Amino acid sequence: MPKNKNHVYTVSRLNGEVRQLLEGQLSRVWLNAEISNFSAPSSGHWYLTLKDTRSQIRCAMFKGRNQQVTFRPANGQQVLVRGNISVYEPRGDYQLLIDSMQPAGDGLLAQQYEALKLKLSSEGLFATHTKRDLPLNIQRIGVITSPTGAAIRDILHVLKRRDPSIEVIIYPAQVQGAVAAKGLCRAIVNANARNEVDVLLLTRGGGSLEDLWCFNDETLAHHIYNSVIPLISAVGHEIDTTISDYVADLRAPTPSAAAELLSKDTVNKQQKLLTQHSRLKQSWQHFLLQKQAETDRLNHQLYRHDPKRRLQTFQQGFDEVQLKLINALERYLNKLTLKQQALLHRLNHQSPSHKLALSTHQLAHQHKRLFDAMSSLMKQKEQQFNHLTHQLDTVSPLATLSRGYSITFDNQGQVLRNTDDIKVGDTLNTRLRFGEVQSTVINATQKE
Known part of the structure; x- marks a missing residue:
């Protein structure tokens, strides 16, 4: 027997402390897996199992969260989910409480993008104080892009219109595909080694998230950060944002806007205004990333002590009981149905109508036999009558x-x-x- 009674756990206390331990040690996690055993009871909560080829985990997604999901989950579907590890104390099972769900294809890229943003931000690659100002008198611009793309044509057109004296050196590189990021890194290294331009412009036209994915490469981010030459990122349209935009000394919303920033016109105030606006936007984005990380940390702490967690546990228990009751009722109804069918079969077997039909059939058979016997007897008697008549005629005086x-x-x-x-x-x-x-x-x- 233990000397200290406090070392003797009840099951409820043990499950409670395990839940607190898991929720304290494991923060929010992302999971890419296949859905099975999906159920949606009348409470509006979702319960499912996420699995891969070797393991599985039970999951719950409560009504307030699943209303934000834009599709209806189905068994066999591959999804990307985000949630918190917890323990369902009444059963002693550890589970994932999901707060976000999306199809695995697009969602995986978005999750990787957000994860890399947080990582590089924590490493200081987005810090405002590391950003360098652009040279005041730009004479030569190095453009890292595809030499046949629309972006270089737009840049050359703007520079020719605003300041034809600026010289442009193109460092050709692929801007889309699996090997594009390595080519962009080599172009930055080459430009810094040659040291022949005042500023570098990393650019390409618009496209989908997959098309722009090479600009979200971690190695490319470090090359941009370590570039000795100031670097401007102008990737895609204004609504497109890539990792290179956060790391660069300055971000331009489009290739044409970058050319506007790098060229002078009669009134140089516009360049300064655009520069300050871009710098302010970068600073604001960096500030938002820092606050997002802090908010996530505080939300996780709040989540662990949220009274709604206890209510959700009760709701989950209620849903389990409801599902068990429904399954039990279905089994009971199936049993009654089978019993009813057996009784109906017996009743049909013993039914007077069945016997009456059998008797009617037998009566018809006997009637036919009687009719056949009478017909046979009549024929026999008729033959006897004809024979006797013949004999009578033979001795009859009338015959004489x-x-x-x-x-x-x-x-x-x-x-x-x-x-x-x-x-x-x-x-x-x-x-x-x-x-x-x-x-x-x-x-x-x-x-x-």
Whole structure:
């Protein structure tokens, strides 16, 4: 037995301290994984499992957060999520509480971009005090870009219009693709080694996040920061922002705007105004990054002690009970359905209608047999009748008459067989085949 009772944990206390330990040691994390076991109960919260080929983790995304998701998650979908590690104390499971979710393709690039921004900002590459002023009298500009792109044409057009005396040296490099970042780094090194220009302009036209991705390279950022020659970044359109914009001494919203900054006109105030505006914007962006990092740290501390965490735990427990109840009801209903089907089968088997149908069938069969037997008997009796009729006809007096003979009867109706039975004056009736003849005896010859 331990001497100090405080060393004896309850399960609730242990799970609570493990939760505080995980939430204290692990800050917000990004996770790229596949969705499975997704469910959305009536509370509006989402519960899912994120997995890869070897492991999985349970996750929850509460209603206030998932309302910001622009798509409906589905099992098998690859997503990029951001969240905090925690412990669901009632079950003792560690889980990820998601606060952001996006499809994995575009989201991964955006997450890498934000992560690199925070890293380089913490290393001081965006610091305002390291930014160098542009030379006052610019005679030669080095442009790092594609020699066939639209950006160099716009730059040369602006310089020709505003200050044709400025000389332009092009350091050709790819500005898109997997190997573009290395080419841009080599161009910066080459320009610094030759030391023949007053300022460098790193530029290209607009494009998608993937098109501009080579300007978000960490190695390129360090080359820009270490460049001895002041460097201006003018990548894409005004709404496009890359890592090179943050590291450069000055950021121009477009290639044409960069050419405006680097050339003089009759009133040089515009150049100074644009320079100060760009510098102020860089400083403001650097300040925002610092405050964002501090805000994330404070939000994480607030999150750990937020009373809503306890409420979310209760909500998650309620949703689990609700899902279990629904599953139990479905199983119970399925069981009742199977039982009902079995009883219905038995009822149909024992139903009087079934027996009645069977009896009706048997009755019809017996009726047919009786009818067949009667028909057979009638035929048999008819044959017997015809046979007897034939025999009767054979011995019938009528048959004798039909052969030309006649039968004579006395007045008593007796058949006369002998002349001794008649005398003169008797009335006789003679039957022929057709009709009868009545006669009176006038002479009777006796048999000798």
